[in-house]
Amino acid sequence: MRIRRVDIENFRGIKELTWIIAKDQNFVCLIGPGDSTKTTILDAMYLALSERYSLSLSDADFHNANVDQPISIRVTIDELSRDILKHGVLGMELSGIKDSGELTHDPADGDSTCVVIQLKIEADLEPIWTVYREGDSEPFTQVGVGARKQLGAFKVDERIDGHLRWTRTSALGRMTETVHGAAGTLAAATRASRDAVAGSISADLQALTDKVQARLNTLGGGNFLALKPGLDTSLSSSAGVLALYEERVPLTSYGLGTRRLAGIATQQLAFAHKTILMIDEVEYGLEPHRLVYLLHHLRQSGEVAQVFVTTHSPVAVEQLSASDLCVVRSDLNGTVSAHDFTERPNRAQAVLRSNPSAFLSRKVIFGEGKTEFGLLLGLVDLWNRERLTASEAPAASFGVAVADGGGGSNAPRRARLMNEAGYDAVVLMDNDDRSVDSEVAKAGQEGVTFRRWDTGHDTERELVATLTATQLTAILAIGVENRVNEQTVLQDLANRDESGAELSALDVDDWIANADFSLVSARALIASAAKEYSWFKNPYQGRRLAEWIIENRDALAGSTLIVRIDELHDDIYGAESAPTPPDPDW
The missing domain is CATH 3.40.50 (Rossmann fold)
Incomplete structure (x- = not known):
């Protein structure tokens, strides 16, 4: 399953947004300056597809805190699973989407079959999830948690340390109770950990920990060899007294980058059936080499059908293809646009290679x-x-x-x-x-x-166009800084001089007095030599030139x-x- 279209109205900084995602785009990196609503887009997508019964909302979640205008979020998903196509609610409310992103009430020839989930929130702050169909009027058919579980989306929770402990709401707790079907295993292991009996960890719990270790190593989190459950003495409450340890060191004591990758690893395993992954600020806490590896893994692993990330990191941007990027822009009125480079990726790639930070x-x-x-x-x-x-x-x-x-x-x-x-x-x-x-x-x-x-x-000719002889001599001195010594610059000038004059010094007043040069011909010669021999074609020399101009x-x-x-x-x-x-x- 893949997200093909997102429509948002009156949610936080977004007054309106219609985002058409290119067909078959498996990896999307949202970029843009601060406050361009990248995170808001990710949050909106997740809320519309989440498995929650209720949402923690306030008036501040409405655009300009205006509760008179309801929040509306629609997420269109195509390449639907067989379970959705046969679902009692979703399967009866299917729509069509064209390659252009236009929605149709029913799938027509050439359209992709899709389902459009709408989340609407009025002033009473009660979320209502429905299936939207183009051309129909409200009320639409409501969808419950069970149906939304079929949609296969999850967003990485940034409350990292909580997912490195066994609690009722953590990823480890979810895997223990639901993935392994071992009701009571968590409670038994917790009681055993209170007694500090290291040998009481069950085979099921250790097997699960081994899976986390393998996934964490796969994501570049480190070279963990002996990950195991252990007693967490950092919490005073009884909940969460069991945590992940490497030998005698709890993972909650490791650096931010390792903990974040461990959090991603546990959550991916806990939501292994999900096909759409979302990560906000993917670079957060990661050294460049770990970030590069994580991005490569997410793009190439094939473990999920579609990945959405946001970033402010030029390291992240330069590692991606231009077709992976989507530029988010917001105007003063809250009208948001999302632009990708799928139509002209080669030209965008050239800018990306030379100036990755420009995209931010x-x-x-x-x-x-x-x-x-x-x-x-x-x-x-x-x-x-x-x-x-x-x-x-x-x-x-x-x-x-x-x-x-x-x-x-x-x-x-x-x-x-x-x-x-x-x-x-x-x-x-x-x-x-x-x-x-x-x-x-x-x-x-x-x-x-x-x-x-x-x-x-050109720049060299414009630079010298109005310079006096003394000023031209100063430009020659800057040229010497780049060309190592005066003799090299004199040779540059001789190579470009068609008059046959033998210049023995870098003094333009002397040229004019003794070498039968006019000020105009001196300007032309210096401009020609500077251009031909790249006197200013590097950032350092460009900076020196700027200093001289301003002075x-x-x-x-x-x-x-x-x-x-x-x-x-x-x-x-x-x-x-x-x-x-x-x-x-x-």
């Missing part, structure tokens, strides 16, 4: 190539320092990420892709290549913002270089935060 932002500022990328990194670093000194918010507070555009036509294409997914996208680009103009125009029409230099200029901002005032940089500042922080011209002594 609200706004992406692309540098066309490595020079522009490094320059942007340096500018944002400097601006953030200025803002923190003035007690103003840094770029991170606005959800801004700086990304490498990949050069040429890749940059507008990547920005267009991110714009379609709901990100604000801005591109800093050269303006010397006419072959990219059509891509720029398409992306611009769809809402991408472009900041381009003067016509015919000399007053001398460069009015140039296209500074105009575009000011526009980028506004793009990142907002026009009201535009930098003021520096004092002459700054």
Whole structure:
């Protein structure tokens, strides 16, 4: 069974959401900035499909706490099991869903047969579960706990330590009493543990513990060799005095990552018949290598039909395929969208490989190539320092990420892709290549913002366009930092110089005085050599270039270089935060 569609109204931060999940999508990772309602979506899905008789709800669970507008959650499931198709209630209320996600009252040719579970909550806070059918009017047929148990969904409970003890409500307790059918085993083992009789643990209980050990090791939780039940002395009550131990150390004393994986392992075993798994903040408590392994296991194991996770971790994002990701966005009115990359996964994959953290932002500022990328990194670093000194918010507070555009036509294409997914996208680009103009125009029409230099200029040429001889000499000094020594830079210049002049020093005033150079030709030569030999094409050199530009901002005032940089500042922080011209002594 798989979830194909989710419709939510008036639940917490969601005023409305319709999410169509791609057919045959087995693994879905919800991403997006904070407060985009990723967790709310997961909670809504679980509540609609849960086996609970009642729910702990309050007025705060209604959108804007407005109880006059009922909460409505609908979850559509297809690829139904035989038990559901033959169920006395669910089997009589089947609908159809098209590949596009459109629901039909009855399955038609080409449709998938599905069942739509609706959870509705009015002001009295009483949950009502029904089977929704497109085109029908309420009241719909109600579904009880027994029917919902057939739906096969469970969400990992983050109250970790409780699931590492045997209690009536824990995963271990559930397995002991229901999976093994050993009524009384838990009570007997608890009494025995009170007497601290290690040999009294039953064979059934040890066999179950061995299963937990195997699953925990499979999930990358560690190399446990002797997991066993033992006396838990951390609780004063009689409930839960039996817990999992490795030798003499209780699992509740292990680190957060190990405990969390142990909690996931026990819950998976307790709900082994479930086919839809949900995990909120999958990275929580896990080191990168454990997170990577867990994600790989969840995607490849085939133990469940469908997995939903949320994450804020770039480590998690970079380990996944672009088609696994779903970007969640919420506007100020609570209208939420969910966008996946299943239609153009290859283009999204290119952005994912080079800039995984960009997918976790609200706004992406692309540098066309490595020079522009490094320059942007340096500018944002400097601006953030200025803002923190003035007690103003840094770029991170606005959800801004700086990304490498990949050069040429890749940059507008990547920005267009991110714009379609709901990100604000801005591109800093050269303006010397006419072959990219059509891509720029398409992306611009769809809402991408472009900041381009003067016509015919790349970044190097724009940088030197208004510089004096003394300033050009300073740029040569930055080039030396990247090219190791002066002789290498002089050779770079000689290789690009068509005049035949023999330059013996990196002093532009000297060139003009003694080498028959004009200021214009000196600018052109330096720009050409800087571009050809990649003087600024790495993040460090880009940062150095940004430092020099900001330090000399007053001398460069009015140039296209500074105009575009000011526009980028506004793009990142907002026009009201535009930098003021520096004092002459700054």
